[in-house]
Amino acid sequence: MTDSHPHDHHDHAHPHRHPPRPDTDDTLGHFQIMEIAVRELLIGKGIITPAEIQRAIEAMDARGEALGAKIVARAWTDPAFKTRLIADGTEAVRDFGVDMGTTRLFVVENTPTVHNMVVCTLCSCYPRMVLGLPPDWYKSRNYRRRAVREPRAVLTEFGIVIPDGVVIRVHDSTADMRYLVLPQRPAGTDDWSAERLAKLINRDAMIGVALARQP
Amino acid sequence: MNARAAANAAVTARFKPGDAVTVRRAYPPGHIRTPWYIRGHSGTVVHALGPFPNPEELAYNRPGLPAQPLYRVRFRQGAVWPDYAGNPADTLDIEIYQHWLEAESDAAR
Numbered sequence: 469m470t471d472s473h474p475h476d477h478h479d480h481a482h483p484h485r486h487p488p489r490p491d492t493d494d495t496l497g498h499f500q501i502m503e504i505a506v507r508e509l510l511i512g513k514g515i516i517t518p519a520e521i522q523r524a525i526e527a528m529d530a531r532g533e534a535l536g537a538k539i540v541a542r543a544w545t546d547p548a549f550k551t552r553l554i555a556d557g558t559e560a561v562r563d564f565g566v567d568m569g570t571t572r573l574f575v576v577e578n579t580p581t582v583h584n585m586v587v588c589t590l591c592s593c594y595p596r597m598v599l600g601l602p603p604d605w606y607k608s609r610n611y612r613r614r615a616v617r618e619p620r621a622v623l624t625e626f627g628i629v630i631p632d633g634v635v636i637r638v639h640d641s642t643a644d645m646r647y648l649v650l651p652q653r654p655a656g657t658d659d660w661s662a663e664r665l666a667k668l669i670n671r672d673a674m675i676g677v678a679l680a681r682q683p
Numbered sequence: 684m685n686a687r688a689a690a691n692a693a694v695t696a697r698f699k700p701g702d703a704v705t706v707r708r709a710y711p712p713g714h715i716r717t718p719w720y721i722r723g724h725s726g727t728v729v730h731a732l733g734p735f736p737n738p739e740e741l742a743y744n745r746p747g748l749p750a751q752p753l754y755r756v757r758f759r760q761g762a763v764w765p766d767y768a769g770n771p772a773d774t775l776d777i778e779i780y781q782h783w784l785e786a787e788s789d790a791a792r
Contacts, residue, residue: 642717
């Protein structure tokens with residue numbers, strides 16, 4: 469899926485590519501074997517069905533950056549919604565049929581003076597309910613290690629330079645919050661509809677390693 | 684465990700936004716959600732998020748009660764990494780459970 473071309477939907481230049489991680493599908497690890505065993509037991513005992521597993525996989529695959537982009541575009545065009553989104557993201561995204569489950573959505577807003585970016589140094593916590601599955605680089609040890617240590621260098625490698633005067637806040641997603649970055653709305657889009665604005669918003673901008681596209 | 688039951692079985696919140704706190708310098712085994720790199724560092728509470736079942740207990744299929752108050756704590760990058768090269772106002776914002784925090788005055792040596 470995103471393994472070989474993690475950035476092929478971008479229209480801005482990247483100074484580097486993230487090397488794909490090698491496939492490890494020739495041998496099964498301990499936890500892969502454990503997952504298969506538990507899944508087969510649950511099916512064998514009639515607790516869940518293969519069709520339910522398939523539906524859960526399809527539901528996860530159906531979630532993607534388009535949902536997050538719609539949420540951001542609405543925040544850009546509907547000040548009351550933006551206020552609700554920042555005050556209580558979990559509650560606000562119910563408007564889009566999103567149930568955050570046991571986690572909560574915490575929305576952080578980029579401004580002319582503050583840039584936010586998200587990492588999970590402990591594992592790969594990610595706002596899957598609004599952005600779908602995380603990109604492989606988000607789970608890589610390099611990103612997790614470096615995002616908290618030298619965020620400006622990491623952002624430069626992603627192709628954006630944050631001016632020295634702008635404060636960078638790195639959010640380490642260690643517990644029950646899931647973070648969504650609300651990017652800055654590009655200039656020159658004042659009369660745009662939410663539908664049109666949504667096309668300027670990509671996944672990386674909502675993780676905070678890119679900016680919204682310029683029109 | 685729903686949120687209401689967790690709140691009913693929660694530890695009393697000790698901290699509020701603005702409080703100076705220090706992360707315990709402890710290295711217990713188990714499923715710990717406090718990053719290693721931040722232990723022993725001091726920061727400021729920016730959000731009190733309410734009680735959440737303790738993940739160190741949930742990981743072993745125990746109920747995680749009493750629930751622990753969870754905070755977003757803001758650390759200055761330059762205080763965490765002495766050679767940090769960016770804007771001195773850059774921050775790390777990290778969620779930390781109350782049992783990992785001490786009031787900064789308690790922790791002062």
